[in-house]
Amino acid sequence: MSDSATHYEALGVAEDASEKQIKAAFYKKVRKHPPEQDPDGYKAIREAYDVLSNPVARKEYDNMAAYGDEIKQxxxxxxxxxSQDPPQVDAALKKLKKAVVLGPEIGLLRNRLGDVHYMNGEYQKALVQFNKAIDLDGSNPAYRLSKGHAQRELGRTQAAERTFRTVWxxxxxxxxxxxxxxxxxxxQEQYEDAHSVLDTAIWEDGKLDFEDFFCYYDKLRYYVLQGQTEKLKEEMEIVADLPESSEDRQFAxxxxxxxxxxxxxLNAFDLAHEFMDVATNLDPDSELLQDLAEHVFGLRGLQKELNAIMESDWAHEYVKQIMALYYTRAVDEIPQHEFEQxxxxxxxxxxxxxxxDPDSSEIKRSLRRIRRQxxxxxxxxxxxxxxxxxLPDAEMFAGECPYCQDTITAHKQQNRGAGHCPNCxxxxxxTGSAYKKPRSSSRSQSSQSQSSRSRPSQQTPSQRTSSRNQSSGRSSTSSASGTHSSSDAPGSREDSSGPERAYEKWTDEEEKQLVNWKAGGISLDEIASRLKRSKSAVRSRLRKVDSSTKKSDGAGEERKQDPISSSGTASQSTESESSSLAEGLLTAVALFIMFLVFLTGC
Structure with a gap:
């Protein structure tokens, strides 16, 4: 069908063809150019039919052909x-506007100008032209249907419904x-009314004709969107039994x-399989159907397996994400470059x-099960x-503090033993796989309570403040499963080789950067961001560096203390010295009292 063919040529009828002949020719052509399979071919014959089946529009068309050479050109x-690829819509609009100026009373031109505005997404301009075409020929259903479609695109749903209902x-x-x-x-979610309209159109003449399949196509599509599987099965059986001619079978x-x-x-795999079986039996020579069937049948098993994995509570979230990503590429839902990124x-x-861990172990456990099942x-x-x-087993472990539930990350081998939560x-x-409360925590607390009552003060206020400051350092470290806090190593101590942190050490380079940035006036927040550590960890390290510097200036060699644990060697030494002093004083007082008693007795 050439682009320059007349409407008569498009339908294959003579210029004096009757209305009945025009209608018969249209339906014959529709079988060869169904709207869903050949939208461009269908559009040409539908436009020809809409013009030639309407007496007023047909007269305008004939007059233009006979006397409007410039308009026709x-x-x-x-x-x-x-018709170019891509369509030159703006240039075409200019041509049609000139034609409308030459023939302002020709409804066909107004309607066609509105069609091109609609094609260009200019729905309000399209509506204006459709209304002008209706003013010229209010009986033309094609003009009114065009108006309804423009109203629908403009969001005027109820107005569009009224327009369509009047024509229907x-x-x-x-x-x-x-x-x-x-x-x-x-x-508007008026599903029953929608199906009722389609059923009325389908069975208007008491039989299922080829043109009725277009309404049937919409019914099936609506049932799919509604998830009405039982209705779909019923309609599938009806459609499968009705087609008689080869053209009917092909479109069905x-x-x-x-x-x-x-x-x-929509993941309705079993029903999709049934539909494809019936479709390929009706038209086994269709390459399009063969491609669709191969796609559906080939991925049916994979889809079922992926659904089971995605809906499971045993598969790690990372495994689910990577499986979904590979599937979207397998079915061409994302382009290759996006997939690679x-x-x-x-x-x-x-x-x-x-x-x-435990992420690493859970991922491996998920993959082993997927490989097996x-x-x-x-x-x-x-x-x-x-x-x-x-991959080798993970060396680190991330878990929650049994007291405050803050996440701590530690080395599974190096950091086993006792320590302190950096948060609370x-x-x-x-233990290497969990953070637990100390076994003897209750006995220890009881003992400490009794010791506190018997010895109310073993440290001066300044000593207690210093001890609290030393035990307040915290740190954080990023892991693959999120940002986790981490404390000093359980049971770790500082010796002459330098300070050692439990879950992540401060390197000499980091301490040098820390001092230089602080001296340069950089804020604590910025330093923490650059070093990827918490502000409390940076503050604690700065305090320790400052303290070490002061001690080295005044006293030479210093005794090093554990930055986190309040039970480090230095604090233990301080407690021991305080205890010895207290015991000496008590002994001296006791001897003095005994001496007074002796004098009194004398």
Whole structure:
């Protein structure tokens, strides 16, 4: 069908064809150019039918062809511009506007100008032209349907419904008006009314004709969107039994195939499989259907496995994310370059996640189960998943403090034993796979309470303040599973080799940067951000560096104390010296009292 063909040529009728002949020719052409399969071909024959089936529009068309050479030339040039790839819409609009100036009373030109505005997304301008076309010929249903579509796009849903209903009620068998009205009803969630309109149009003449399949196509599509699987099965059986001619079977197969693919996208795999079976049986030679069927059948098992994994509570979230990413690429839902970018980020995250338990162990456990129970999902990238399983066990562990639930990250081997939570400063015990309360915490607390009553003060206020300051240091470290706080090593001490932190050491370079930045007037927040540590950890380290500097200036060699634990060697020494002094004083007082008693007795 050439772009320059007349409406008569498009339908294959003579210029003096009757209304009945024009209608018959249109329906014959529709079988070869269904709207869902050949939208451009259908548009040409539908436009020809709308013009030639209406007496007023047909007369305008004939007059333009006979006497409007300049108008006809502008219209043909506009159509040529619209047929280019991509369509030259702006240039075509200029041509049509000139034609309208030459023939302002021709409704066909007004309607066509409105069509091109609509195509360009200019719905308000389109509506203006459709209204002017209706003013010239109010009986033309095509003009009024165009108006309804513009109203719908402008969000004037109820106005569009009224427009479509007026046209449909004039001819309830007109599938174009029925589909338009049902669509706007469905938009308003009036599902029963939408199906009722389509059923009326389908069975208007008491039989299912080829043109009725267009309304059936909408019914199936609406049932898919509603999730009405039982209704879909009923309609599928009706459609499968009715087609008689090869053209009927081909379109029915196309319709069922499209519905099957929509069901597949909604994860209704079994029903999608049934629809594709019926569709391919109706039209086994269709390449399009074969491609759809291969897609649905080939990914059916994989989809079921992925759904089971995604809905499980045993699969690690990272595993779910990477499986979903590979699947979206497998079904071409994302382009290759986007997939590669997201995978690069995912691999970077994976390297961090696999360094810390329990995430590392849970990921491996999830992949082993997938390899055993869901082979198609594991096959999305078997080499990557095998590589993850072959990684060494994580050396770090992240878990919650048993008191304050703050997350702590520590080395599983180096940091076993007793220590303190950097958040609440309570004593905890690290087993390598969990942070627990000390075994003898209750006895220790009781003993400390009795000792406190018997010896109310073993430290001066300044000593107690110093001890609290020394035990207040905290730190934080980032792991793959989030940002975790970390305390000094359980049981760690400082010796002559320098201070040692439990879960992450301060390097000489870091301390040098810390001092230089502080001297340069950089804020505590900025320093913490640069070193990727908490403000409390930076503040504690600055205090310690300052203290060490002062001591080295005044006294030479210093005795080093544990920065976190209040039970370090230095504090133990201080407590021991205080205790010895107290015991000496008590002894002296006792001897003095005994001496007084002796004198009194004398």
């Amino acid at each position: 502008l219209e043909d040039e506009a159509e040529d511009l619209l 009620e004039e001819d309830t068998g007109d599938y174009a008006a029925a589909r338009a009205l049902a669509g706007v009803l469905f938009d 197969a196309f319709m069922l195939g499209q519905s099957g693919f929509q069901l597949y996208e 997201r995978m690069e980020t995912g691999i970077d995250n994976l390297e961090m996640v696999m360094q810390v 869901y082979p198609e999902a594991y096959g999305l990238n078997e080499s990557l998943f095998d590589a993850i399983l072959s 400063n309570r004593e905890i015990r690290f």
